[in-house]
Amino acid sequence: MNYKLVEQDSDIKDIEIMSAVIWPITYKHILSPNQIKYMLNKYLSVDSIKANIKDGYTYIILYNEENTKIGFACYIINKDKVFLSKLYFLPNAQNKGYGTKVINFLKSYKLPIELTVNKTNKPAYEKYLHMGFKVTESVTTDIGEGNYMDDYIMVLK
Numbered sequence: 001m002n003y004k005l006v007e008q009d010s011d012i013k014d015i016e017i018m019s020a021v022i023w024p025i026t027y028k029h030i031l032s033p034n035q036i037k038y039m040l041n042k043y044l045s046v047d048s049i050k051a052n053i054k055d056g057y058t059y060i061i062l063y064n065e066e067n068t069k070i071g072f073a074c075y076i077i078n079k080d081k082v083f084l085s086k087l088y089f090l091p092n093a094q095n096k097g098y099g100t101k102v103i104n105f106l107k108s109y110k111l112p113i114e115l116t117v118n119k120t121n122k123p124a125y126e127k128y129l130h131m132g133f134k135v136t137e138s139v140t141t142d143i144g145e146g147n148y149m150d151d152y153i154m155v156l157k
Helices: 009-027 033-044 046-054 098-107 122-130
Strands: 002-005 058-063 069-077 082-089 113-118 134-144 147-156
Touching (some): 033 134, 082 098
Parallel strands (some): 082 113
Antiparallel strands (some): 002 058, 069 082
């Protein structure tokens, strides 16, 4: 797996487009269509990605061995941890070990890795447990317009 640092507007647009494919499939049994649309606009639109980059987040586009885009990740490095904000793969790239490769890449920072996962996203939750993440907290966050995120905070030390 290879990756490319997101620096150009075309890269940001690619993430927005991938998100529009990934989210409805990933969250169709977890979130309402209205909440999916709201969250895509709030967290994965071109403008929101640009704002996150300005705030210090790093976005990378992920590629398979044939140099085809397969997904993306977003993280920020703090003095005491790496926070993995987003890790998404297109449907044809899921369950092929790419997520583990991203986690192994983040381990190179030699800091604990923290992330949030939706409590009802059982496949992702179980994969993180399998990689050694531990639940440290359960949180419900009001994200506006009557929408909430119901997540576990997980940490890999």
